[in-house]
Amino acid sequence: MIPGADEYDIDLSIPEEAIDRLLDVTPNDVDAADALTFSRNVFIPLTTACRYTCTYCTYYDVPGEATLMSPAEIREECRIGADAGCTEALFTFGDDPDDRYTEIHDQLAEWGHDSIHEYLREACEIALEEGLLPHSNPGDQTREQMAEVADVNASMGVMLETTADVRAHSGGRRKNPGQRLNTIRNAGELGVPFTTGILVGIGEDWRDRAESLLAIRALHERYDHVQEVIVQNVVPNERSNFEQPDVATMRRAVAMARAALPEEVSVQVPPNLSPARELLDCGVDDLGGVSPVTDDYINPDYEWPALRELGDIADEAGVPLYERLPTYDRYLSSGLRREGFDGRVADAPDADRGDGWLPPAVCERVDADDAHGARFRSVARRDGPLSVPE
Numbered sequence: 001m002i003p004g005a006d007e008y009d010i011d012l013s014i015p016e017e018a019i020d021r022l023l024d025v026t027p028n029d030v031d032a033a034d035a036l037t038f039s040r041n042v043f044i045p046l047t048t049a050c051r052y053t054c055t056y057c058t059y060y061d062v063p064g065e066a067t068l069m070s071p072a073e074i075r076e077e078c079r080i081g082a083d084a085g086c087t088e089a090l091f092t093f094g095d096d097p098d099d100r101y102t103e104i105h106d107q108l109a110e111w112g113h114d115s116i117h118e119y120l121r122e123a124c125e126i127a128l129e130e131g132l133l134p135h136s137n138p139g140d141q142t143r144e145q146m147a148e149v150a151d152v153n154a155s156m157g158v159m160l161e162t163t164a165d166v167r168a169h170s171g172g173r174r175k176n177p178g179q180r181l182n183t184i185r186n187a188g189e190l191g192v193p194f195t196t197g198i199l200v201g202i203g204e205d206w207r208d209r210a211e212s213l214l215a216i217r218a219l220h221e222r223y224d225h226v227q228e229v230i231v232q233n234v235v236p237n238e239r240s241n242f243e244q245p246d247v248a249t250m251r252r253a254v255a256m257a258r259a260a261l262p263e264e265v266s267v268q269v270p271p272n273l274s275p276a277r278e279l280l281d282c283g284v285d286d287l288g289g290v291s292p293v294t295d296d297y298i299n300p301d302y303e304w305p306a307l308r309e310l311g312d313i314a315d316e317a318g319v320p321l322y323e324r325l326p327t328y329d330r331y332l333s334s335g336l337r338r339e340g341f342d343g344r345v346a347d348a349p350d351a352d353r354g355d356g357w358l359p360p361a362v363c364e365r366v367d368a369d370d371a372h373g374a375r376f377r378s379v380a381r382r383d384g385p386l387s388v389p390e
């Protein structure tokens, strides 16, 4: 039984035989992808306050020391990103700051907001105004919280991390696998194209990895909303001394993900944390969000490769590299299709998400008759050679 599954009424009935089958998968059992993609993003860490204290994480600040970006700072970062040709504003930050963070709640109140989600909505609106498509990963969300921001996001995400009860998530305030799965389910119910994934090396075993991947598959089978699954290795940092999983472990974990998930779901590894070159033949087909202008604020010791280096990685594997939007092709619709884009448009489970899966505010942004709109449509059409700014 997955911890917390009862509490959140999660019944995925994952057969033991399916787990056993996955445990036998090796890199030889899967095919390499025939193309690689990435998204050009600007990372906007709204707040460093977090209700949890995951032991692998250096991102969060303790109460009294946490910060909140101002609307002006958000706008400035978005502008820098859009000028550098980015299409995605990645809002990833501490999980719903609790009451101990009086500095954050006071600051939110001063700016006229009751909650981080209300503020996230404003932040996403700023990103859209500045010509970027928001992808928010604010951690766990209730259905109500997610509904508050779903219609201003091109896609959203949360890492499942693992279905196991690991020490890395111990303590009074901690990630709960049932709650994570509930967040992924909420996205399905709201028709939000979603990114999730597993964190490898935080104390889980191979069975846990198999179970985690099958749990993601089960939710995707129900809602058709998982666009990509990140297989991320933990990296050591000044707060923690987790041992980084070796290449053989990551090869097997990626192959397992590829075998567990239906073909349409991408498998992503982050090229700043993982030995991407050595994982491509295990089924990786996406390198995630890569930023030409900001750090990976979650793992700031690990620099993004230059966009040109992604080209080299793809060349070495003998596959083309394409830039993509934060929303994967099959969830795109509206103007992108009118311009000759032939991606399949899935039926959105919630009718109020407009034409396909993109909410109206996001459709308007990609349809807009301006330079940003043209840029989005060109990326979606995979126009011409990849233009990499010097």
Ligand SMILES: O=c1nc2n(C[C@H](O)[C@H](O)[C@H](O)CO)c3cc(O)ccc3cc-2c(=O)[nH]1
Residues within 6 Å of the ligand: 039, 041, 043, 088, 090, 092, 135, 136, 137, 156, 157, 158, 159, 195, 196, 228, 230, 268, 270, 287, 288, 289, 290, 296, 297, 298, 325, 326, 327
């Ligand atoms: O720079 C990062 N981007 C992360 N991303 C961004 C991701 O690479 C892209 O935003 C998506 O591929 C959408 O384009 C995440 C997105 C999610 O929805 C969930 C988890 C992550 C994790 C990271 C991460 O650790 N570092």
Ligand SMILES: C[C@H]1O[C@@H](n2cnc3c(N)ncnc32)[C@H](O)[C@@H]1O
Residues within 6 Å of the ligand: 056, 057, 058, 092, 158, 159, 161, 199, 232, 233, 234, 235, 236, 237, 273, 298, 299
């Ligand atoms: C956004 C995601 O970043 C990941 N994350 C947090 N800390 C680390 C680390 N030390 N190494 C690798 N990934 C990490 C978690 O999986 C979180 O969900």
Ligand code: MET
Residues within 6 Å of the ligand: 050, 059, 092, 093, 094, 095, 137, 138, 139, 140, 158, 159, 298
């Ligand atoms: C900065 S970590 C990423 C977002 C969120 N705090 C989570 O762990 O899911």
Ligand code: SF4
Residues within 6 Å of the ligand: 050, 051, 052, 053, 054, 057, 058, 059, 060, 093, 094, 095, 139
């Ligand atoms: S990984 Fe996310 S939830 Fe965990 S402590 Fe860091 S910011 Fe908070």
